[in-house]
Amino acid sequence: MSSDDISTLPAIMSNGESSASAVHPVAVGSKVTVVLGAQWGDEGKGKVVDLLAQDADIVCRCQGGNNAGHTVVVDSIEYDFHLLPSGIINPKVTAFIGNGVVIHLPGLFEEAEKNLKKGQGLAGWEKRLTISDRAHIVFDFHQAADGIQEQQRQEQAGKNLGTTKKGIGPVYSSKAARSGLRMCDLVSDFNEFSKRFEVLAKQYKSMYPSLEINIEGELGKLKEYADKVKPMVKDGVYFIHEALHGTPKKILVEGANAALLDIDFGTYPFVTSSNCTAGGVCTGLGIPPQSIGDVYGVVKAYTTRVGIGAFPTEQDNEIGDILQTRGHEFGVTTGRRRRCGWLDLVLLRYAHMINGFTALALTKLDILDVFSDIKVGVSYKLDGVKIPHFPANQEVLNRVEVEYETLPGWKSDTSNARTLDDLPENAKKYVHFIEEALGVNIKWIGVGKSRESMIQCF
Numbered sequence: 001m002s003s004d005d006i007s008t009l010p011a012i013m014s015n016g017e018s019s020a021s022a023v024h025p026v027a028v029g030s031k032v033t034v035v036l037g038a039q040w041g042d043e044g045k046g047k048v049v050d051l052l053a054q055d056a057d058i059v060c061r062c063q064g065g066n067n068a069g070h071t072v073v074v075d076s077i078e079y080d081f082h083l084l085p086s087g088i089i090n091p092k093v094t095a096f097i098g099n100g101v102v103i104h105l106p107g108l109f110e111e112a113e114k115n116l117k118k119g120q121g122l123a124g125w126e127k128r129l130t131i132s133d134r135a136h137i138v139f140d141f142h143q144a145a146d147g148i149q150e151q152q153r154q155e156q157a158g159k160n161l162g163t164t165k166k167g168i169g170p171v172y173s174s175k176a177a178r179s180g181l182r183m184c185d186l187v188s189d190f191n192e193f194s195k196r197f198e199v200l201a202k203q204y205k206s207m208y209p210s211l212e213i214n215i216e217g218e219l220g221k222l223k224e225y226a227d228k229v230k231p232m233v234k235d236g237v238y239f240i241h242e243a244l245h246g247t248p249k250k251i252l253v254e255g256a257n258a259a260l261l262d263i264d265f266g267t268y269p270f271v272t273s274s275n276c277t278a279g280g281v282c283t284g285l286g287i288p289p290q291s292i293g294d295v296y297g298v299v300k301a302y303t304t305r306v307g308i309g310a311f312p313t314e315q316d317n318e319i320g321d322i323l324q325t326r327g328h329e330f331g332v333t334t335g336r337r338r339r340c341g342w343l344d345l346v347l348l349r350y351a352h353m354i355n356g357f358t359a360l361a362l363t364k365l366d367i368l369d370v371f372s373d374i375k376v377g378v379s380y381k382l383d384g385v386k387i388p389h390f391p392a393n394q395e396v397l398n399r400v401e402v403e404y405e406t407l408p409g410w411k412s413d414t415s416n417a418r419t420l421d422d423l424p425e426n427a428k429k430y431v432h433f434i435e436e437a438l439g440v441n442i443k444w445i446g447v448g449k450s451r452e453s454m455i456q457c458f
């Protein structure tokens with residue numbers, strides 16, 4: 001073992017305890033509270049996490065990379081998070097990036113710098129961030145390859161996936177192919193890391209000859225990042241185990257991307273490359289299932305999607321335009337216009353089957369304030385016959401006929417509502433309709449961007 005390896009060992013070992021005695025045999029301890037996107041992303045997870053993080057000790061990311069874009073608005077300052085858990089904006093919070101996350105180091109530092117300039121929230125972030133040593137590293141060539149793959153898809157199949165070009169598909173491919181490099185490799189023996197980096201870079205160069213990779217130059221930059229990031233890198237399994245079993249702590253997990261973008265359960269192939277559903281919490285942090293507590297689903301009061309893929313309730317018309325404009329529906333990561341449509345209960349029922357939501361946060365209800373009638377997709381028909389499931393195949397999903405229920409709108413401003421009783425009757429009916437259809441309670445209702453614009457129902 002090189003002396004460098006010490007930094008990745010659990011901190012607790014330095015205070016004399018042996019690692020064996022520090023493993024807690026009874027797996028009860030604290031439980032993590034999970035916040036997950038229930039649609040195609042951008043439901044407002046950042047805002048819900050910010051709310052829950054007010055009294056949290058640790059906020060974790062367990063999957064995805066800087067393809068995510070989470071907005072938090074505090075005192076009229078808009079922060080955007082991609083790789084850093086949004087909860088880091090609370091100075092009392094320790095942030096944790098788990099093994100399931102993929103890390104682009106330049107992106108991480110740029111994000112921190114950008115948010116540091118906006119306000120006080122990120123003060124001391126380096127000291128409050130722990131990164132799992134098992135997390136994989138996204139290299140610049142992964143991002144470049146993402147772009148080339150998109151171009152090739154366009155040329156070969158006439159359409160691409162509409163990825164964020166953050167290298168997500170390529171880096172998870174390297175991970176699955178067992179040629180990826182992890183944070184533990186970066187902060188241990190840099191010579192060994194350099195050799196493996198060279199092999200991987202050459203593999204990419206042979207797969208994509210147009211890729212230009214300056215191996216020496218890249219390694220020079222990576223060495224600098226290694227020195228900067230080293231104090232943050234710890235054994236992630238040990239870190240989270242201690243967090244769960246030490247003095248009771250409130251631990252939050254911030255999902256990125258969303259159920260319908262999940263690599264297994266999403267609208268494949270128009271998905272991301274990680275598990276954005278509940279299972280990703282265990283595999284992405286290294287915790288047992290019994291450590292999972294409440295799982296909150298975040299649901300936008302209508303549906304949006306960035307990028308390509310089937311979207312049964314899409315309104316490619318004036319209604320969609322109103323939702324897009326009122327909701328400022330532009331991607332936080334790519335600035336792309338989000339496609340918009342009515343709420344889809346079939347899709348939400350499917351997301352609930354997979355995640356088992358304890359309760360929901362219904363966001364952006366205020367965006368519906370102007371409609372006289374509001375439609376909700378309640379079932380799918382295929383060739384005239386109602387189907388009980390959410391189709392796996394994209395061509396089939398493209399063919400489903402959505403059956404809608406029409407609810408009366410409320411045509412009044414909800415943005416100042418702070419209690420359920422402040423909402424107009426028809427808005428309450430809309431909320432109850434969703435609860436009944438899904439069999440899950442709505443615990444919070446979002447009526448604006450700011451931290452205060454949230455109704456707590458119970």
Ligand code: GDP
Binds near residue numbers: 045363445
């Ligand atoms: P995330 O990726 O799930 O965290 O969501 P994004 O941040 O990508 O997109 C959600 C957008 O909606 C952000 O601009 C939020 O500031 C905004 N937002 C969140 N909740 C509400 C709400 O209840 N009402 C309104 N009007 N905007 C909201």
Ligand code: IMO
Binds near residue numbers: 163270
């Ligand atoms: P948050 O966490 C919305 C979409 C991309 C693309 C597909 C694959 O902000 O909700 P990728 O770069 O992951 O390979 O792209 O997934 N996508 C998202 N859409 N919100 C996100 O994250 C997304 N993360 C990925 O637009 O269609």
Ligand code: MG
Binds near residue numbers: 070
């Ligand atoms: Mg987003």
